[in-house]
Amino acid sequence: MNKRRRLNTTSSLKSYPETSTSFRSYSAREKEPDWEIAISGDLGDKESDLVSRLVDLPRGTRGTIFFDSPGGSVYSGLTLASLIRLRQLDVAGVALGECSSAAILPFAACKHRFVTTYTTLLFHPVRWQSEDDVRFEEAAEWARHFKIMETDFDRLQAQLFGCEQSLLDKWTRPGRFVSGPELVEAGLAQLIDPFSAEDQWKAIEAR
Numbered sequence: 387m388n389k390r391r392r393l394n395t396t397s398s399l400k401s402y403p404e405t406s407t408s409f410r411s412y413s414a415r416e417k418e419p420d421w422e423i424a425i426s427g428d429l430g431d432k433e434s435d436l437v438s439r440l441v442d443l444p445r446g447t448r449g450t451i452f453f454d455s456p457g458g459s460v461y462s463g464l465t466l467a468s469l470i471r472l473r474q475l476d477v478a479g480v481a482l483g484e485c486s487s488a489a490i491l492p493f494a495a496c497k498h499r500f501v502t503t504y505t506t507l508l509f510h511p512v513r514w515q516s517e518d519d520v521r522f523e524e525a526a527e528w529a530r531h532f533k534i535m536e537t538d539f540d541r542l543q544a545q546l547f548g549c550e551q552s553l554l555d556k557w558t559r560p561g562r563f564v565s566g567p568e569l570v571e572a573g574l575a576q577l578i579d580p581f582s583a584e585d586q587w588k589a590i591e592a593r
Contacts, residue, residue, distance in 0.1 A: 420591075421449035425466070429458035429488050433465065440469040448476040450590060451496060457487020460512055460539065464488075467495035467546065478590050481505045481566070482580070491539075494546035498593040499575040501566030509554065510561030512536045547574050 423439055425432075443449065457463070470477055470492060479496030486508035493499060493507075512535060540558065544551035553572060557564055569575045578586045 418444070418447060421447065422452070423449065424452045424454070425489065425492065426452075426454045427456075429455060429462035429466070431458070433459070433462040436466060437469065440466065440473065440475070443473065443475060446474045446476070450478045450480060451492070453479060453481045453485040453489055453493050454483040455486070455489035456484055457489045457508075460488045460491070460535075462488060463491035464539075464542075466492035470495040478593050480578070480590065481507065481575075484508075491543065491546065494543060494574075498590075499569075500578050500590060501569050501575045502578060502580060503566055505566030505569070507564045507566075507569065508561065509557035509564060511558055512539055549574060 421443060423436070425436060429436075469475075475497075477496040478498040478500060479493045480500045481493055482502065482505065484506050485493050485501075486506070487510065490507060490509065512532070540554070541551060544554050547554070549572070556562075566575070566577060570577045576589070578589055580586055
């Protein structure tokens with residue numbers, strides 16, 4: 387019998403590492419247009435496409451990722467966050483609508499983070515969901531592993547944001563909706579107003 391398990395996190399390391407020297411010259415990189423990617427909907431449903439798009443990008447290049455996602459599999463969020471950091475992408479993450487659960491991981495991995503007054507992020511502990519019956523032995527082992535993962539992901543999320551874990555713990559347990567302005571007040575993002583008469587894109591380009 388096929389068993390399907392999925393870990394979800396919506397509240398659910400050192401902050402963003404310094405960019406290493408690229409083989410490309412600075413002038414050559416300047417001429418490359420910035421890329422743009424949208425992460426919307428459930429991460430698990432679009433993981434394959436998103437992973438392929440991130441892998442296809444030249445390492446160390448600059449671009450923007452727009453977020454509007456309720457989250458999904460924590461493994462999907464971890465994979466996207468890992469690729470952003472591993473490939474040293476200079477990313478501006480822009481949370482336009484919702485950026486919750488597992489979607490918070492890749493958003494936190496972005497070198498620059500932007501939110502609006504209307505952005506919402508749901509922080510909560512990692513959750514275990516299973517659509518199948520499991521044996522007692524399997525459940526016991528999963529519970530042991532789950533506890534380790536929960537601790538590791540809490541620490542990782544704080545490391546990605548570059549903040550004290552105690553700050554995120556206040557939001558994560560038992561779970562809390564955090565607004566864009568609250569994230570800005572905590573020093574974890576910058577505020578933009580897409581409905582302003584002024585060109586807000588300049589703020590993103592000037593990062």
